[in-house]
Amino acid sequence: xxxxxxxxxxxxxxxxxxxxxxxxxxxxxxxxxxxxxxxxxxxxxxxxxxxxxxxxxxxxxxxxxxxxxxxxxxxxxxxxxxxxxxxxxxxxxxxxxxxxxxxxxxxxxxxxxxxxxxxxxxxxxxxxxxxxxxxxxxxxxxxxxxxxxxxxxxxxxxxxxxxxxxxxxxxxxxxxxxxxxxxxxxxxxxxxxxxxxxxxxxxxxxxxxxxxxxxxxxxxxxxxxxxxxxxxxxxxxxxxxxxxxxxxxxxxxxxxxxxxxxxxxxxxxxxxxxxxxxxxxxxxxxxxxxxxxxxxxxxxxxxxxxxxxxxxxxxxxxxxxxxxxxxxxxxxxxxxxxxxxxxxxxxxxxxxxxxxxxxxxxxxxxxxxxxxxxxxxxxxxxxxxxxxxxxxxxxxxxxxxxxxxxxxxxxxxxxxxxxxxxxxxxxxxxxxxxxxxxxxxxxxxxxxxxxxxxxxxxxxxxxxxxxxx
Numbered sequence: 001x002x003x004x005x006x007x008x009x010x011x012x013x014x015x016x017x018x019x020x021x022x023x024x025x026x027x028x029x030x031x032x033x034x035x036x037x038x039x040x041x042x043x044x045x046x047x048x049x050x051x052x053x054x055x056x057x058x059x060x061x062x063x064x065x066x067x068x069x070x071x072x073x074x075x076x077x078x079x080x081x082x083x084x085x086x087x088x089x090x091x092x093x094x095x096x097x098x099x100x101x102x103x104x105x106x107x108x109x110x111x112x113x114x115x116x117x118x119x120x121x122x123x124x125x126x127x128x129x130x131x132x133x134x135x136x137x138x139x140x141x142x143x144x145x146x147x148x149x150x151x152x153x154x155x156x157x158x159x160x161x162x163x164x165x166x167x168x169x170x171x172x173x174x175x176x177x178x179x180x181x182x183x184x185x186x187x188x189x190x191x192x193x194x195x196x197x198x199x200x201x202x203x204x205x206x207x208x209x210x211x212x213x214x215x216x217x218x219x220x221x222x223x224x225x226x227x228x229x230x231x232x233x234x235x236x237x238x239x240x241x242x243x244x245x246x247x248x249x250x251x252x253x254x255x256x257x258x259x260x261x262x263x264x265x266x267x268x269x270x271x272x273x274x275x276x277x278x279x280x281x282x283x284x285x286x287x288x289x290x291x292x293x294x295x296x297x298x299x300x301x302x303x304x305x306x307x308x309x310x311x312x313x314x315x316x317x318x319x320x321x322x323x324x325x326x327x328x329x330x331x332x333x334x335x336x337x338x339x340x341x342x343x344x345x346x347x348x349x350x351x352x353x354x355x356x357x358x359x360x361x362x363x364x365x366x367x368x369x370x371x372x373x374x375x376x377x378x379x380x381x382x383x384x385x386x387x388x389x390x391x392x393x394x395x396x397x398x399x400x401x402x403x404x405x406x407x408x409x410x411x412x413x414x415x416x417x418x419x420x421x422x423x424x425x426x427x428x429x430x431x432x433x434x435x436x437x438x439x440x441x442x443x444x445x446x447x448x449x450x451x452x453x454x455x456x457x458x459x460x461x462x463x464x465x466x467x468x469x
Contacts (some may be wrong), residue, residue, distance in 0.1 A: 010045040078108035085117045112151035119155045124162035146183035154341045170445040181350045191354045200361045204368045207312030216319045218276040220283040223320045226301045229308040230326035233336040235383030240303040241412040250294020254304045262310030283317045328383040330452040331439040356448045
């Protein structure tokens with residue numbers, strides 16, 4: 001393709017779109033793509049990027065149509081087949097997803113994302129040994145881009161974990177993290193522990209019980225939002241799958257809304273003079289976002305785990321919104337985070353030390369919200385409880401949201417909503433217990449995470465001996 005009337009090549013436009021997206025300007029990115037495609041409607045690079053941007057904007061059906069158009073125009077583009085494979089994964093159409101990933105590999109045998117898609121679409125067995133050998137060979141290819149090498153090692157780690165070869169799995173995950181830390185994506189800075197701690201300190205200092213008593217009247221009366229928060233990989237996808245099985249609840253997935261808007265509002269709040277006009281306008285925008293995602297539902301979920309960082313702002317804007325804190329065994333949580341690459345990797349997951357640091361401050365901030373937010377809108381639920389006592393825990397969850405009971409919530413695997421997190425295969429299965437106490441398989445290689453085991457044991461002893469408190 002030649003230059004577009006915008007004066008830029010498709011590759012230059014794609015680069016601009018990526019930068020806009022990094023800056024949180026997704027709407028502007030989509031507008032730029034729409035304008036470019038208006039004059040070059042058959043540009044494969046632009047169509048592929050449009051599908052990616054639409055996925056980020058939760059425009060899943062539109063994204064699928066765009067990527068299928070790209071494949072019809074040029075079936076030889078491996079990336080298009082990978083994108084379609086991930087889309088089919090999200091819909092739970094795993095056999096079709098596997099076909100798409102295999103087609104991508106046929107076209108481009110070194111396409112690491114296709115291999116990762118394959119191993120996350122099913123449980124790897126001994127019959128897949130040739131696939132593991134192929135991935136291991138490809139990972140050593142000279143000149144392979146760092147992100148492809150990283151993805152090959154993540155894929156190998158997942159495969160060896162499935163095969164119960166835990167030492168080899170950990171070696172692969174460590175190599176993946178080593179590559180990722182040395183090659184951060186453009187726009188990603190190394191994790192700044194001082195800044196992270198300072199952010200938590202500011203939240204605790206500003207959002208007191210007295211603050212909410214003075215200012216809650218400026219928020220919306222809407223009860224539409226249901227927010228699942230917690231450390232990433234704490235089970236929030238399964239919780240959302242359960243509650244969105246209810247006929248009155250729509251699933252919003254991991255929305256970027258408060259990560260993009262929370263800090264801006266907080267800057268005003270921190271001065272002691274919250275801007276009521278800004279808060280109410282932001283609240284209307286959020287409700288519009290939820291309504292667009294599930295227009296016929298009474299309640300809509302937002303399962304962005306990192307919203308725990310902005311619960312003060314969220315509660316200020318929506319004092320009646322239900323907040324559900326998803327908890328998981330600390331070591332299982334941190335280990336799962338370490339072993340699961342995010343499609344939008346954050347700097348705190350660079351290594352086990354940064355994960356542990358972030359986890360400790362997450363717990364500190366959640367202790368604050370527990371003591372500050374009203375119990376009527378703040379529920380804490382353990383992943384282990386949902387897995388071991390599914391009906392009891394599910395009934396508690398549904399009741400906390402003021403919803404009538406519905407038996408569909410006991411069968412989250414039948415929920416056909418779009419799931420776009422690393423748990424997309426697991427949540428399509430009946431609730432299972434194999435993810436519980438997973439850390440025991442990796443005990444020799446826990447490293448810094450081992451400190452959390454000691455703390456869990458101390459808490460357990462304290463509960464058994466209440467006089468010691």
